[in-house]
Amino acid sequence: xxxxxxxxxxxxxxxxxxxxxxxxxxxxxxxxxxxxxxxxxxxxxxxxxxxxxxxxxxxxxxxxxxxxxxxxxxxxxxxxxxxxxxxxxxxxxxxxxxxxxxxxxxxxxxxxxxxxxxxxxxxxxxxxxxxxxxxxxxxxxxxxxxxxxxxxxxxxxxxxxxxxxxxxxxxxxxxxxxxxxxxxxxxxxxxxxxxxxxxxxxxxxxxxxxxxxxxxxxxxxxxxxxxxxxxxxxxxxxxxxxxxxxxxxxxxxxxxxxxxx
Amino acid sequence: xxxxxxxxxxxxxxxxxxxxxxxxxxxxxxxxxxxxxxxxxxxxxxxxxxxxxxxxxxxxxxxxxxxxxxxxxxxxxxxxxxxxxxxxxxxxxxxxxxxxxxxxxxxxxxxxxxxxxxxxxxxxxxxxxxxxxxxxxxxxxxxxxxxxxxxxxxxxxxxxxxxxxxxxxxxxxxxxxxxxxxxxxxxxxxxxxxxxxxxxxxxxxxxxxxxxxxxxxxxxxxxxxxxxxxxxxxxxxxxxxxxxxxxxxxxxxxxxxxxxxxx
Numbered sequence: 001x002x003x004x005x006x007x008x009x010x011x012x013x014x015x016x017x018x019x020x021x022x023x024x025x026x027x028x029x030x031x032x033x034x035x036x037x038x039x040x041x042x043x044x045x046x047x048x049x050x051x052x053x054x055x056x057x058x059x060x061x062x063x064x065x066x067x068x069x070x071x072x073x074x075x076x077x078x079x080x081x082x083x084x085x086x087x088x089x090x091x092x093x094x095x096x097x098x099x100x101x102x103x104x105x106x107x108x109x110x111x112x113x114x115x116x117x118x119x120x121x122x123x124x125x126x127x128x129x130x131x132x133x134x135x136x137x138x139x140x141x142x143x144x145x146x147x148x149x150x151x152x153x154x155x156x157x158x159x160x161x162x163x164x165x166x167x168x169x170x171x172x173x174x175x176x177x178x179x180x181x182x183x184x185x186x187x188x189x190x191x192x193x194x195x196x197x198x199x200x201x202x203x204x205x206x207x208x209x210x211x212x213x214x215x216x217x218x219x220x221x222x223x224x225x226x227x228x229x230x231x232x233x234x235x236x237x238x239x240x241x242x243x244x245x246x247x248x249x250x251x252x253x254x255x256x257x258x259x260x261x
Numbered sequence: 262x263x264x265x266x267x268x269x270x271x272x273x274x275x276x277x278x279x280x281x282x283x284x285x286x287x288x289x290x291x292x293x294x295x296x297x298x299x300x301x302x303x304x305x306x307x308x309x310x311x312x313x314x315x316x317x318x319x320x321x322x323x324x325x326x327x328x329x330x331x332x333x334x335x336x337x338x339x340x341x342x343x344x345x346x347x348x349x350x351x352x353x354x355x356x357x358x359x360x361x362x363x364x365x366x367x368x369x370x371x372x373x374x375x376x377x378x379x380x381x382x383x384x385x386x387x388x389x390x391x392x393x394x395x396x397x398x399x400x401x402x403x404x405x406x407x408x409x410x411x412x413x414x415x416x417x418x419x420x421x422x423x424x425x426x427x428x429x430x431x432x433x434x435x436x437x438x439x440x441x442x443x444x445x446x447x448x449x450x451x452x453x454x455x456x457x458x459x460x461x462x463x464x465x466x467x468x469x470x471x472x473x474x475x476x477x478x479x480x481x482x483x484x485x486x487x488x489x490x491x492x493x494x495x496x497x498x499x500x501x502x503x504x505x506x507x508x509x510x511x512x513x514x515x516x517x518x519x520x521x522x523x524x
Contacts, residue, residue: 052433052436052437055437056437056439058437059434059437059438059439060439061502061505062499062501062502062505063501063502063503063504063505064501066505092434092437092438092505096508096509096512099509099512100512103512103515103516103519106516106519107519110519110523111523114523129412129415131419131516132419
C-alpha cells in the first residue's frame with residue numbers, strides 16, 4: 001500500500017488540478033483564499049447570484065458559533081477570520097449584527113428623545129424618520145463601504161480576500177456599538193462622547209488589525225495608504241452616530257436639570 | 262404500481278399524488294363504483310369541514326375517493342373530469358367573497374391558535390397573500406392615524422415597506438439556514454402572525470395610557486413570535502440553529518411593537 005499509495009495520491013492531485021482549471025464557474029475568491037489546511041471545503045455549488053443554495057455556504061453556522069464570533073469581534077485582535085472563524089467567514093452574523101444595531105439605535109434614540117420630551121412636557125412629534133436614517137446610514141457603512149473597499153483592493157491588484165471577508169469584518173466590527181448604544185441611555189453628555197469614541201477606537205483598531213495585513217501583502221507600498229481612508233471613514237461614522245442618535249443631551253435641553261427649572 | 266403507506270402527514274400527501282397518477286394513467290378503476298361512493302362521502306365531508314375552502318376538498322385526493330369523477334376517451338386520449346364539490350360559475354358574488362373570507366379566517370385561526378384551528382397544517386399549504394395584505398394595510402392605516410399629522414404619510418409607507426421587505430428577508434434567512442419551507446407559504450404565515458400586533462395597535466389607538474400600551478404591546482409581540490415559531494418548528498431546522506431562525510423574527514415583530522409603544 002505504501003508505494004502504490006503515493007502513486008495514487010499523485011494521480012488524484014493531477015485530476016483535481018485539471019478539474020479546477022476546467023471549472024471556470026467556481027467562485028474563485030473562496031477557492032484561492034483557504035488559509036488553512038483544515039478549512040471547510042469551498043462551495044461546490046456553481047456560482048450564480050440567483051442560486052440560493054450557493055449562499056447557504058455562508059450561512060452554515062450554529063448559534064454558539066455566531067455568539068462566539070460576535071463576542072470575539074469586540075476584542076480587537078488580528079487574525080479574526082483565520083482564528084475565530086476557521087478561515088470561513090459567515091454572513092449571518094454580520095447582517096443580523098447590523099440589523100440589530102439599527103433597531104437598537106432606533107430604540108435608544110427614540111426612548112431618549114421621548115423621555116426628554118416627557119420631562120420637558122412638550123408634546124412634540126415622534127421620531128420615526130430616525131428609523132429610515134438608521135437603516136440608510138448603517139447599511140451603507142456596513143454593507144456598501146466594505147464592498148467599495150474590496151473593490152478598491154481588487155482594482156489595485158491586492159486581491160487576497162473575497163468580498164464576503166470584507167463584509168464579515170465590517171459587520172462584526174459594528175457589533176461593539178450595540179452595548180454602547182444601550183449604555184448611551186445614561187443621560188450624561190460627556191459620557192456619551194467617551195462611550196461612542198471608545199467604541200469607535202476599539203472597532204477601528206479591530207478593522208485596522210484585520211485589513212492592514214491584506215493591504216501590506218501588496219508589492220506596491222502606496223496601497224497601504226488605503227488604511228488611512230478606512231480609519232477616517234470609521235471616525236466619521238462614529239461622529240455620525242453620536243450626532244444623529246445621541247445628540248439630545250448636548251444640543252437639546254439636558255433631561256436632568258430640566259424638571260428643576 | 263406498488264407503494265408503501267407511510268405514516269407522517271406530509272408524506273401522505275405525496276402518496277396521495279401517487280395515487281392520483283395511478284388512477285389517471287395506469288389502472289382501470291370501475292367508474293360505477295366510484296360514482297356511487299363519491300357523492301355521499303363528498304357531501305358528508307362538506308358538512309364536516311365547512312365548505313370547499315378547505316384545501317383537502319379542493320386539491321383532490323382521488324385515491325381516497327372523496328370526489329366523484331368521470332372518465333371518457335376521446336380518440337384514444339383518456340380525459341377525466343372531476344366534480345370539486347359545487348359549481349362556482351353561477352353562484353352569487355357574496356357566496357364567493359364569503360368563501361374567501363372564511364378561508365382567511367380559518368388560516369388566521371390556524372396560525373394564531375393552532376389547537377383551535379384543528380392542528381391542521383395542511384390548511385397552510387394552500388397559502389394566500391390576501392390576509393397578509395389586509396393585515397398589513399390595516400396596521401399601516403392605524404399607525405398612521407396614531408402618528409402626528411405631518412408624519413402620517415411617512416409612517417404609512419414605512420410600515421408597508423417594513424412589512425414586505427422584512428418578511429421577505431426573514432423568509433430568505435430561514436431558507437439560507439437550511440429550513441425546508443416554501444417561500445410564499447412562509448410569507449403568508451408571517452403576514453398572518455402580524456395579527457396580534459394589529460390588535461395591539463387598535464388597543465393603543467383607543468387607550469392612550471402608557472401603562473396599558475406597554476404590557477399589551479409586549480404581550481402581543483410574544484404572541485406573534487410564538488405563532489410564527491409554531492410554524493417554523495415544522496421546517497425541520499437543526500436544533501442548534503433554531504435560535505438563529507427565530508431571532509430575526511423577534512426583531513421583525515419588535516420593530517412594530519416598539520412603534521406602537523413609543524407613539
